[in-house]
Amino acid sequence: MEIKWYIGLAVALFCTGIVGVLTRRNSIIIFMCIELMLNSVNLLLVAFSKMHAASALVQSNPNVVSDAQIFVFFIMVVAAAEVSVGLAIIVMLYRNTHSVDVNFLNRLKN
Amino acid sequence: MSNVFQLVWLIPVLPLLGFLINGLGRKQVSKTMAGVIGSGSVLASFIISVLIFIQLNAGNVPKEPFHYFDFINVTALKIGFDFQIDQLTSIFLLIITGVGFLIHVYSTSYMHDEEPKDFAKYFAYLNLFVFSMLLLVMGANYVIMFIGWEGVGLCSYLLIGFWFKNTNYNIAAKKAFIMNRIGDLGFLLAVFWLISKLGTADYHQVFANVSKLTTTDITAITMLLFVGAMGKSAQIPLYTWLPDAMAGPTPVSALIHAATMVTAGIYMIARSNILYTMSPVTQAVVAIVGLSTAILAATIALKQNDIKKVLAYSTVSQLGYMFLALGVGAYTGAVFHVMTHAFFKALLFLGAGSVIHAMSGEQDIRNMGGLKKYMSVTHITFLLACLAIAGMPPFSGFFSKDEILAAAYERSPLLWGVGVGGAIMTAFYMFRLYAMTFLGKFRGTHEQEHHLHESPKAMTIPLIILAILSVIGGWIGIPEVFMHGGHRLEAFLEPVFAQSNAITVKHPLNHNTEYGLMAASVVLALAALIFAWSKFSKYQKTDAEETGFGKVLANRWYVDELYDAIIVKPVQSIAKYFNDIFEKKGIDGFVNGVGKAVNHGSRQIRLLQSGQVGTYVLMMVLGILIFFIIQLFL
Numbered sequence: 014m015e016i017k018w019y020i021g022l023a024v025a026l027f028c029t030g031i032v033g034v035l036t037r038r039n040s041i042i043i044f045m046c047i048e049l050m051l052n053s054v055n056l057l058l059v060a061f062s063k064m065h066a067a068s069a070l071v072q073s074n075p076n077v078v079s080d081a082q083i084f085v086f087f088i089m090v091v092a093a094a095e096v097s098v099g100l101a102i103i104v105m106l107y108r109n110t111h112s113v114d115v116n117f118l119n120r121l122k123n
Numbered sequence: 124m125s126n127v128f129q130l131v132w133l134i135p136v137l138p139l140l141g142f143l144i145n146g147l148g149r150k151q152v153s154k155t156m157a158g159v160i161g162s163g164s165v166l167a168s169f170i171i172s173v174l175i176f177i178q179l180n181a182g183n184v185p186k187e188p189f190h191y192f193d194f195i196n197v198t199a200l201k202i203g204f205d206f207q208i209d210q211l212t213s214i215f216l217l218i219i220t221g222v223g224f225l226i227h228v229y230s231t232s233y234m235h236d237e238e239p240k241d242f243a244k245y246f247a248y249l250n251l252f253v254f255s256m257l258l259l260v261m262g263a264n265y266v267i268m269f270i271g272w273e274g275v276g277l278c279s280y281l282l283i284g285f286w287f288k289n290t291n292y293n294i295a296a297k298k299a300f301i302m303n304r305i306g307d308l309g310f311l312l313a314v315f316w317l318i319s320k321l322g323t324a325d326y327h328q329v330f331a332n333v334s335k336l337t338t339t340d341i342t343a344i345t346m347l348l349f350v351g352a353m354g355k356s357a358q359i360p361l362y363t364w365l366p367d368a369m370a371g372p373t374p375v376s377a378l379i380h381a382a383t384m385v386t387a388g389i390y391m392i393a394r395s396n397i398l399y400t401m402s403p404v405t406q407a408v409v410a411i412v413g414l415s416t417a418i419l420a421a422t423i424a425l426k427q428n429d430i431k432k433v434l435a436y437s438t439v440s441q442l443g444y445m446f447l448a449l450g451v452g453a454y455t456g457a458v459f460h461v462m463t464h465a466f467f468k469a470l471l472f473l474g475a476g477s478v479i480h481a482m483s484g485e486q487d488i489r490n491m492g493g494l495k496k497y498m499s500v501t502h503i504t505f506l507l508a509c510l511a512i513a514g515m516p517p518f519s520g521f522f523s524k525d526e527i528l529a530a531a532y533e534r535s536p537l538l539w540g541v542g543v544g545g546a547i548m549t550a551f552y553m554f555r556l557y558a559m560t561f562l563g564k565f566r567g568t569h570e571q572e573h574h575l576h577e578s579p580k581a582m583t584i585p586l587i588i589l590a591i592l593s594v595i596g597g598w599i600g601i602p603e604v605f606m607h608g609g610h611r612l613e614a615f616l617e618p619v620f621a622q623s624n625a626i627t628v629k630h631p632l633n634h635n636t637e638y639g640l641m642a643a644s645v646v647l648a649l650a651a652l653i654f655a656w657s658k659f660s661k662y663q664k665t666d667a668e669e670t671g672f673g674k675v676l677a678n679r680w681y682v683d684e685l686y687d688a689i690i691v692k693p694v695q696s697i698a699k700y701f702n703d704i705f706e707k708k709g710i711d712g713f714v715n716g717v718g719k720a721v722n723h724g725s726r727q728i729r730l731l732q733s734g735q736v737g738t739y740v741l742m743m744v745l746g747i748l749i750f751f752i753i754q755l756f757l
Contacts, residue, residue: 031744034740034744035737035740035741035744038737115736115737116735116736116737118734118736119733119734119735119736120734
């Protein structure tokens with residue numbers, strides 16, 4: 014498959030994420046949208062890595078391998094840790110405001 | 124070389140120590156302690172000065188200056204912290220420490236009503252003054268002299284404004300400081316000029332290399348130095364600070380504004396005598412300025428009613444005579460007059476202080492009179508001083524003034540004539556002062572009359588010592604016509620002025636002329652003296668205002684008003700312009716404008732901080748988009 018399909022998918026996912034973050038007030042959905050953006054970038058990373066490795070194979074250059082395949086796993090692990098922190102914040106948010114609506118968090122106003 | 128010369132450095136250091144102890148510990152030391160430290164340090168310096176004088180008199184003159192450390196040392200320019208001890212310095216050392224010591228002792232009693240810490244502060248300033256003055260006369264180059272020169276100016280400022288709670292006194296102090304600074308600028312420029320031409324400021328090297336300078340250079344340097352002397356020694360046009368300086372305590376007036384500091388200019392010119400001898404133009408200027416000052420100040424003194432103001436103008440006038448002497452090349456005469464003047468003028472001021480003390484602060488001679496029977500010691504000593512300053516033989520003033528007038532006659536009979544005119548006025552105003560203060564009936568209030576008393580011993584003993592010196596002080600300079608080899612001071616100072624004497628052509632007066640001149644000036648002064656005595660001994664207080672010419676004199680020729688109108692007022696209006704327009708509108712406007720703009724702008728931008736997370740995220744996305752667009756398309 015050509016690279017442009019991957020790019021198209023990644024951009025579509027990323028834009029979905031951005032629109033979600035901008036338009037929704039539910040903090041859990043915003044959180045999910047952020048994850049969506051992160052993973053769209055991950056997808057792009059994997060796709061480019063595969064493309065470069067394939068073209069290097071054609072030129073029989075053994076130095077280029079698709080390392081990013083592994084790299085993405087690391088990102089996912091770190092993202093999982095980050096998710097736990099984020100969810101904890103959302104739990105605290107709910108405890109304080111009895112809601113997950115981010116618009117209640119406006120005490121830094123002015 | 125004798126061991127005494129190893130103690131030279133102690134002479135200025137002892138008063139400096141006194142200054143540090145009294146100044147830093149002014150809250151701890153008692154009045155007695157402060158007085159003992161202050162007077163004792165000067166006495167110790169006096170003793171060393173006497174020992175040095177004895178050595179010099181025996182012919183042991185140090186050939187080289189005493190080098191202590193390098194003051195300035197950059198590439199070719201080396202200025203050492205050096206002291207030079209020669210005959211001229213020695214005479215000044217004796218005057219400064221001797222008269223200074225007497226005045227310190229006198230002050231312990233005169234200032235006794237001050238708070239302990241003010242008392243200690245007073246002695247600290249006095250010691251600092253003595254230190255600076257000693258530095259001035261002991262320095263072996265113009266730079267060290269300049270340090271002392273500035274130091275005495277500072278101390279003069281501090282002491283004139285000693286009672287700083289009185290605004291008028293502060294104004295007088297500032298006036299003295301500013302006028303001195305104007306003169307100091309001239310001095311500084313002269314030193315720079317010397318260094319740029321000769322690469323050195325050491326007296327030895329400057330005087331040895333004086334032939335390398337062009338006439339223009341010498342004239343410029345000497346004129347600039349003379350500007351410095353004008354400021355410090357109160358000559359036209361910078362003399363108006365001295366009468367105002369009488370705001371300080373009376374012993375200060377005696378020490379600084381009569382006996383020592385104001386003679387710094389005389390010392391400086393006498394020290395640089397060879398430079399002045401080589402520039403006839405400057406000499407003429409010095410003589411004319413000196414004589415004009417002598418006459419102008421004498422006329423003003425005729426109509427003053429404040430006891431200290433009369434003495435102040437008399438000081439200015441006598442300083443004028445000294446400059447006349449320097450201008451006609453009679454350097455010994457000038458130094459001689461410095462010495463005798465230090466004795467009788469210090470005595471007059473201390474006597475005046477004693478009178479003011481007895482009169483509970485009253486200074487107006489119209490309210491005095493008849494003090495003779497209350498204060499016998501003050502009266503007798505004051506009378507002797509008046510006779511000395513009036514130039515009556517055989518008192519000290521006669522010899523020194525006669526020498527100056529004789530030297531003036533050698534140069535031009537006109538200078539002599541005007542000089543004698545000044546001497547007549549001197550006799551007149553001094554005896555007007557004497558008669559109005561001590562003779563006749565008391566014109567003050569009953570309370571003051573009840574309080575009249577002779578001053579305590581600490582004040583009268585210095586008066587007596589100074590009176591003896593005022594009488595016999597002149598006998599070391601008896602003119603050649605009376606006694607062959609009688610002018611011992613001239614013989615003593617001969618080496619200092621040798622270089623100048625070698626190139627000046629002397630026209631000695633014949634003896635009959637000299638007797639004639641002497642007789643003329645003495646008879647005329649005596650006539651003025653008797654006239655003043657008879658006119659003012661029965662003075663009655665009147666409320667009539669001075670009229671006509673008398674009013675002009677009483678108002679000091681309106682010189683202060685003139686300076687106010689042509690210098691002070693314009694400067695102040697320029698300052699006001701810069702303050703109101705440039706400073707307030709321009710600089711303040713700009714600084715405040717920046718502040719206001721930031722303040723206003725931030726108040727607007729603050730509204731973006733809405734607290735809505737969604738808005739922040741939108742801003743972030745927009746920002747990223749903008750960067751994205753810039754990256755891709757620009």
